[in-house]
Amino acid sequence: MIESNRNKDLEKRIEAYVDGNLSPSEIDELWAELLDNEYYYDYMKSVASLKKISEDRESESKLQRTESQKTVWLSAAAAILLMFGAATIFNISTEPSETVSPISSIELDYYRSADGNVADDVKSDVVRQAISTANTGDVAKALSLINEELQKDNSEYKEAELLITSGSILYNSGRFSEAISRFETALEIDYDDMMLRERNYWYLGNAYFQVNKLDEAKFALEQAFELNGAYSRVAQSYLRALSVR
Template identity: 70%
Template sequence: MIESNRNIELENRIEEYLDGKLSPQEVDELWAELIDNEYYLDYMKSVASLKQIGEERQKKSEEVRKEPVQRVWLSAAAAVVLMIGSAILFSLSTETSEMIKPVSTIELDYYRSADGMATESVESDVVRRAISTANTGEVGAALSLLNHELERANSEIEQAELLITSGSILYNSGQFSEAIERFENAKNLNYDDVMLRERNYWYLGNAYFQVNQIAEAKDMLEKAFEMNGAYSRVAQSYLRALSSR
């Protein structure tokens, strides 16, 4: 299990923020920290999505519990009531599986600052330009920029970031099979950036989920979970929901 990339204190503050427990000053301090942290911005979006699902599930469960229960004396009628009750319980037990869906979009804003990097590389500039281009709707042009730079990349970590960025752009444009190919290529590269690798597993799991390849999605989400980083808890929630599929 890899724990060096995990910031437990920041994760707790994100959850407190989503629960409305932070003061205005604490909220400002949290956003100041997150604005340069692409990794935990993605994490916050995922946790927020799961909290919304949980709230919807609880609301529906409470509505079921408030239904008036009539006393039925005939054995046949009682059996029918028991069958209906069992159906409701089954529906509630599988509700999370039905409600959890792959992420609709992958965050494309490039938040990493120059202060967070040892050097300002040509590759990072290309990634920023490609993301900016994709955000204006010019997906083809953005992919061309990344493909051109990919042919020139000298290291596997540069190749990985270019592949993951292009895969994210393809994912957001609904080209999930093409995105899977990019993420798979990045997965097979040899590089030491734990956070980048974990993010790729998370994206790849969601891409497989989008095309209903559930076994493959589970495999990638399991890998994200096992890395014990920022996506560990949200990946575990997805795995639990998908276990019945």
């Protein structure tokens, strides 16, 4: 569990921002915090993605309700169609969405302080360099930098960070099987940062989802959910959706 590491106030403000319920000054304050916190910046994108899924689902539901009403008025068997339409609407509103998709890409960015400067104490130089290189499109060089660093004697945390970063680069390149291998290897390391571990499971679950290994995806997402961190809610939503597949 990582309950003690959660910033519940920040999570609430992120959700309020996504819902359009923050003032301009509150938005500025929120972004100042997010620029210095990649974990919650990534969380904000997940909340926004989840909201879009929910809105798309609601839009589809309204469209189907409208079509159902038209059918009721035009059909001679109005009573039967009304019953069918009500059952259909009930299913739409109560069943989990079946349209969720794995995340299209993993954000590769630096941690930044409130003044916009890169925070030197957050990522290793090699990780920052690899991310910068990958962002220019030179994936091979970025992976080479990380692979060279992995040959050295690193701390458990840095080893996991290097593997997760390289897995993210591979994921964004569409090399999902290779990304899975990196994420799985990172999980074999006994590092203490539960936020990093939670993200590791979240990325792994999405990578499995990309290659249609849904049982494995569910397992990884369950681990992310059970860690009860910032990804818990979005992981739960994905699990509900995957359960009806």
